[in-house]
Amino acid sequence: MKNSYKVGDKAIIIRQFYGHEFEIGEIVTILHDAGHSDFFQASDxxxxxxxxxxxxxxxxxIKKKYRKNLKNTGKIY
Incomplete structure (x- = not known):
């Protein structure tokens, strides 16, 4: 499976399986493909x-979803 992330992309941390110490919900930037299609180096x-x-x-x-909701309903959820 080829991933959809590129260097410079932003992502939100939603889980912790492998020992990173980011907070759930934190926005990170992809810095480097770790050489394996399922792992990345990321920074906050x-x-x-x-x-x-x-x-x-x-x-x-997520940003697109919340913008659409805000535009259509005046709420972000």
Missing amino acids: GKNTWYVSINELYPYEL
Whole structure:
């Protein structure tokens, strides 16, 4: 399976399976493909950890959803 993340993409941490110390809900930036299609080096601007694709959710998808909800209903949820 080829991942959809590229260097510079933003993602939200949704799980912790493999020992990173990011907080759930934290927005991180992908810094490097770890050489395995399911792992990335990511940073929150202060710390850098390796994360799996299963611990991330694309920030842009959430941002689009909340913008659409806000525009249509005046609420973000």
